[in-house]
Amino acid sequence: MSSKRILVIGSSGQIGTELVEGLRARFGNEHVVASDIKEPQVEQSGPFVMVDAMDRRGIERIIDKYAITEVYLLAALLSATAEKDPAFAWKLNMESLFIVLELAREGKLKKVYWPSSIAVFGPSTPKDHTPQHTIAEPSTVYGISKQAGEQWCAYYHKRYGVDVRSIRYPGLIGWKSAPGGGTTDYAVHIFHEALKHGRYTSFLGPQSTLPMMYMPDAIRATIDLMEAPAGQVKERTSYNLAGFSFNPEEIAAELRRHVPALVLDYAPDQRQAIADSWPRSIDDSAARTDWGWKPDYDLAAMVDDMVLNLRRELGA
Ligand code: AKB
Numbered sequence: 001m002s003s004k005r006i007l008v009i010g011s012s013g014q015i016g017t018e019l020v021e022g023l024r025a026r027f028g029n030e031h032v033v034a035s036d037i038k039e040p041q042v043e044q045s046g047p048f049v050m051v052d053a054m055d056r057r058g059i060e061r062i063i064d065k066y067a068i069t070e071v072y073l074l075a076a077l078l079s080a081t082a083e084k085d086p087a088f089a090w091k092l093n094m095e096s097l098f099i100v101l102e103l104a105r106e107g108k109l110k111k112v113y114w115p116s117s118i119a120v121f122g123p124s125t126p127k128d129h130t131p132q133h134t135i136a137e138p139s140t141v142y143g144i145s146k147q148a149g150e151q152w153c154a155y156y157h158k159r160y161g162v163d164v165r166s167i168r169y170p171g172l173i174g175w176k177s178a179p180g181g182g183t184t185d186y187a188v189h190i191f192h193e194a195l196k197h198g199r200y201t202s203f204l205g206p207q208s209t210l211p212m213m214y215m216p217d218a219i220r221a222t223i224d225l226m227e228a229p230a231g232q233v234k235e236r237t238s239y240n241l242a243g244f245s246f247n248p249e250e251i252a253a254e255l256r257r258h259v260p261a262l263v264l265d266y267a268p269d270q271r272q273a274i275a276d277s278w279p280r281s282i283d284d285s286a287a288r289t290d291w292g293w294k295p296d297y298d299l300a301a302m303v304d305d306m307v308l309n310l311r312r313e314l315g316a
Contacts, residue, residue, distance in 0.1 A: 014177045073115075239287040
């Protein structure tokens with residue numbers, strides 16, 4: 001059994017719910033402490049504690065109590081929610097990162113994981129096969145916080161030797177947990193509505209192509225990056241990661257293999273402008289070369305697996 005002890009901060013969200021499960025399967029239930037200010041979405045097979053990601057003393061107490069060696073910090077306001085309260089989004093997204101980076105600098109943690117996002121890119125970024133290193137002028141507060149966070153991660157690594165690792169997630173699609181506050185959330189909602197009601201109104205227009213990934217790939221990538229030998233982790237800002245890209249029309253076409261009568265309507269809202277500012281597809285060759293990343297799922301395989309599992313879950 002592993003000697004590492006992991007704390008996941010923000011474990012009740014979309015990624016946290018599945019990451020905790022993945023980490024517990026790999027390192028043992030008792031070796032992974034889940035924490036959040038919200039109750040978990042699923043029953044816990046290991047320790048869960050309530051803590052605010054901005055409560056440094058509370059986090060330190062958990063680190064001491066459970067002899068934590070690694071933190072995965074997932075707490076954040078996502079793109080759409082962050083636009084409703086930019087000042088709080090900046091505070092939460094930055095303060096929580098500083099707390100764990102400082103704890104690592106002080107030698108209380110061996111490793112830190114912090115998620116970035118395709119939101120670091122903006123309207124002036126090349127939209128197709130967006131390179132690892134390119135123009136990144138984000139137009140959302142979420143993107144600004146992720147871009148600044150990436151630079152802080154690189155700074156703490158270079159200046160203090162902090163072993164912090166990061167991935168720029170595309171939109172993530174899974175059936176085990178609900179998304180909250182993102183621009184890519186439609187790609188999860190459409191499955192639920194298609195299977196329950198046979199119709200969906202998309203808040204993004206038909207041609208809004210965005211980079212996406214199936215959650216099992218994202219979880220595997222996250223743990224693989226954290227388990228890679230330090231020398232292989234060459235990007236200390238954050239790694240581009242790609243699964244597949246699609247727009248609402250294309251995912252509806254795939255879904256119609258399972259729900260032939262699916263009706264798709266469009267009512268674009270303020271999230272459209274955010275989607276328009278992001279890349280259509282991502283070049284993840286650095287992640288492939290440095291630590292062997294390769295996705296298992298393409299669009300069709302993801303849709304088949306989502307439908308199979310959600311039909312069972314929903315009894316639909
Ligand atoms: C969002 O839509 O805000 C997130 C992301 C791409 O970071 N899913």
